[in-house]
Amino acid sequence: MPIAITGATGLLGTRLLEILAERHDSVILLSRPGGIPARERIVRYLRASGRPEEAIAAIAARLRTVVVELERPMLGLTQQRFRALADELDEIWHCAASIDLNSDPQRLHLTNTVGTRRIIELAEAGARRPMLHHVSSIGVAGRKPVGRIYEADLDDSYGFTTRYEESKFQAEVAVREWSARTGRPAVVHRPSVLVTDQRPHPHLPTHPLLTGMQLTRKLVNTLAMTGESRERLVVRIPGDPHALINMLPVEEAARLMVEVADRPPVSRVDTYHIVHPRDVQVSLIADVFEELFEDVLPITWRFVPSAPQQPAPWESMVYQTMGTFMPFMSYRRRFDDLGLRHLGLTGDFTPPVDRDYLMRTFGSERYTLTA
Ligand SMILES: NC(=O)c1ccc[n+]([C@@H]2O[C@H](COP(=O)([O-])OP(=O)(O)OC[C@H]3O[C@@H](n4cnc5c(N)ncnc54)[C@H](OP(=O)(O)O)[C@@H]3O)[C@@H](O)[C@H]2O)c1
Known part of the structure; x- marks a missing residue:
């Protein structure tokens, strides 16, 4: 049937x-x-x-x-x-x-x-x-x-x-x-x-992290155009580097x-x-983003306990563009996967989502940065 x-x-x-x-x-x-x-x-x-x-x-x-x-x-x-x-x-x-x-x-x-x-x-x-x-x-x-x-x-x-x-x-x-x-x-x-590490293609559906990456790319392009790109920018992210996603x-x-x-x-x-048996620390995502944009617009993403009182203009742009994602920079919760473990479906054999995986996921975006 x-x-x-x-x-x-x-x-x-x-x-x-x-x-x-x-x-x-x-x-x-x-x-x-x-x-x-x-x-x-x-x-x-x-x-x-x-x-x-x-x-x-x-x-x-x-x-x-x-x-x-x-x-x-x-x-x-x-x-x-x-x-x-x-x-x-x-x-x-x-x-x-x-x-x-x-x-x-x-x-x-x-x-x-x-x-x-x-x-x-x-x-x-x-x-x-x-x-x-x-x-x-x-x-x-x-x-x-x-x-x-x-x-x-x-x-x-x-x-x-x-x-x-x-x-x-x-x-x-x-x-x-x-x-x-x-x-x-x-x-x-x-x-x-x-997430997926398949290369983006017009006939492949997009995924949430890619959307985040595309937002960042737009932001970096805007900053580059406004001349903010002359030296390394520091962006303070209200959150905890050990937060987990x-x-x-x-x-x-x-x-x-x-x-x-x-x-x-x-x-x-x-x-x-x-879920994946191992969580990703948000600091790893920040590192990967730093590396990807290093040649175009060097940015240091620095985690701070609360939103700065006087954000720099580029920080305000980041907060505005990425506002919805900000709370996720603080959560340190874990999702129990007893159901999958009970069925023997997850464990050390689950393919890792690590630095290499994230670089593959986002890597293709790096070359189209100013396109
Ligand atoms: N992506 C994630 O990270 C994530 C995480 C946890 C749970 N989920 C859940 O997983 C499921 C699939 O998500 P996804 O990431 O595959 O989302 P997606 O890529 O945006 O796909 C959404 C699908 O739903 C269809 N759809 C959207 N609005 C509709 C409407 N009003 N009437 C009929 N169909 C509609 C879309 O059709 P069109 O192609 O025609 O737009 C598309 O086929 C969702 O239930 C989501 O809540 C996703």
Whole structure:
């Protein structure tokens, strides 16, 4: 029986789809209206990733697209089409979301929270009681700054760093409430920051760190143009050099999620932190950025306990451009990965996200700096 996936054209969805299409004869892409059709975008992604044409054709032959409007009742379909779609499914992967941290809160709510409720309705309507795989985020932990965060934790008492996190929290709550009300099982996957060292390409989805890098590049170009580039700039970053960010290669995240899906459920809502066993210190990211821009505009990123009272003009630009990311420069929390460890899926063998990895991730940006 077919499975359905939302968000298949995105950073994670493309990687998930690649694996899922090898395991299932028929995959329905639930994609939004307009633009280049989802199936075509997937084919372009597979080509840009260097997949042989034969393999691409085999994957494409298994894909079918149903255009839906995620936020609308019955996904914007007629009752008949909604029911027919629901009834043919064994599994639904809900991966679509707006991940733009600066997006309008109403948009985030509609896409991430309301959209999840609509997918829950699809799962509930299905005669075959399809298993729901909900892609959440470690961001549901909100602003908890230190300590260990467990997979069983889901509380909003710390508040949220961004409205994106809040919308994902509410989406996860909706999944849990539905499961409690109906007794239906679900799997919640909570990935950390997803990265890739694949060279950027117009047909490859972008990723959050690359967005951060592109912001920095714009900033450096602006500073270079305004003549601030004559000597080494010091930028004071309110934060802690030992703060931790968990980053996981997106290809590994997709692999782990599909592995998890293969295992028999252990509870009604199995929840997994899809995280790297080792966190990255923010000072390493600062070092990598320093090295990348050294030839163009030498910058020292210096961590300071609180925001300077009188920031230099270039610091104000940094705070304005990167403001949303600043709180993450202070958190020293760890995301427990007992679920993955219990299944033997993570450990010392997990590919490292280290200096070399980050240089590969960002390295190609260095040469296009003033383009
Ligand atoms: N990236 C991360 O670091 C990260 C970390 C933790 C959790 N996650 C979660 O992982 C999932 C995938 O994220 P991603 O990084 O792959 O994001 P992405 O690259 O931005 O892809 C988002 C996907 O969702 C679709 N989408 C967005 N708004 C939609 C709407 N209103 N209606 C229908 N489809 C819509 C997009 O379609 P179009 O291609 O048509 O725009 C795209 O396929 C999300 O649930 C996200 O919250 C991501």
